Amino acid sequence: MRIFSGLSAFPITPMTASGEVIAEDLAGLVRCIEAGGADSVGLLGSTGSYMFLTREERRRAVAAAVGAASSIPVIVGVGAIRTDEACALARDAASEGAAGLLLAPVSYTPLEEAEVFAHFEAVASATTLPLCIYSNPSTTKFTFSPELVARLARVPGIAAIKLPLPSGDLATDLAAFRAAAPALSIGYSGDWGCKDALLAGCDAWFSVAGGLLPEAASALARAAMAGDRDEADRRDSAFAPLWDLFRTHGSLRIVYAAAQMMGLTTAEPPRPLLAINDDLRAKVAAALL
């Protein structure tokens, strides 16, 4: 699927302390992403803190982002603990103009493979939008096996998968999922490893940095997708201090601070998440230079 390829930029969803989406700030982030050359907006991903928002606020976020994006597709995260809620969120996203869906197997009770399969089948059939499997074991604690992905790839509507960086060799991981599901678009998240993932031939980079610094991320993505290793390395090394912070502290709290420093929003992360301390803010400021 074309919409699940290239640089997909994941903005934060600025919200008030009580969880209302600040539509103006979100629209501004989306306009920056588009102007910066990203290929799609990855709205309401983990970076967009979708699980902290009510259904109504998630609908408002989609409306704001779709309204702000004039030519690039808006892909919308519709994960929820209940299957019926995830289906309803998918229908909401479709009716607000989303171009595609992202679905993570969010759970409280750890899920079994058969449950994840039925959940994805239900959400994929709730709309006609193409759906990207959102594998994010660090938040969902569910790990997709290539075998399960092969079965899911045969479900109508399932078009792509967003994978985490593997603990082992990336090329081996990519090859295993390619072999399991040749028809799926395959992308990675974990910004610090995505240059190598693109150079290895994956289709997409689902990027936190792309939601904040879309121009630099787009240039990196283009160089890596063109196989220009020297240029990709050069572009990637400029991000190295930011990648270090993402790896050490998690990217979410870091991008909130960065967005504030860049004047994009004054929103804080939703409680119980806490803003980072001043020492760490100074490191973020240095990494943005």
Place this chain on the structure above:
Amino acid sequence: MRIFSGLSAFPITPMTASGEVIAEDLAGLVRCIEAGGADSVGLLGSTGSYMFLTREERRRAVAAAVGAASSIPVIVGVGAIRTDEACALARDAASEGAAGLLLAPVSYTPLEEAEVFAHFEAVASATTLPLCIYSNPSTTKFTFSPELVARLARVPGIAAIKLPLPSGDLATDLAAFRAAAPALSIGYSGDWGCKDALLAGCDAWFSVAGGLLPEAASALARAAMAGDRDEADRRDSAFAPLWDLFRTHGSLRIVYAAAQMMGLTTAEPPRPLLAINDDLRAKVAAALL
């Protein structure tokens, strides 16, 4: 705290496919629990699938349970991804007559210790009810260190902790938390290890089986709390086939099937959770004999 000691029985929360609490079935479960001799009801725990219910349905569940319990306290799980939501749930529980609160550090984005501390502080101060720290790493992926528990024990209102069975030695684990927080009531969940935990001197057994077979669980709890090891062993061994199923398949799907077989409800687990298959149902039936 007296309400956080002895056998706390955790019922399922029977609900319709669309997530409405079946108040009549829940009230029936609570009456059985009380008649069976449990010391408290652990409402809306993981077994009560609280994260699958809206705020309004959780309020209805508390009202139904409090209405059905004539003399034992109803302790209510108020975990939520947002701090403000957990505070609102705590106030709802208090206004519906709950005697105490259970709070797990539910999260999507993995939480840091400072965030968990501030979250617990906020919820503990939202009502005057005593609060039990609900440590459940298998669902929340957060592990409480004795050091964090020592700090939380100094927060007004925090009165108890519900611990998972440790991977190592239970007596060592109990001693570490006793030393860290001598004022807290300390209980364990993980039914298959709770006889030993009670014999080792913990204060409470937070029990899934107690929500289903309260009489047998109460007899086991009383024997173990009285230090009658032979009687406790005998009572515990009658549960061995059920403990095996809980350990192998997770207790939630098993207790739904058991509750159906016992005629307590026709409710199914909430999707994406699936009912167990016929082979496994036969094993559950045999374990209930």
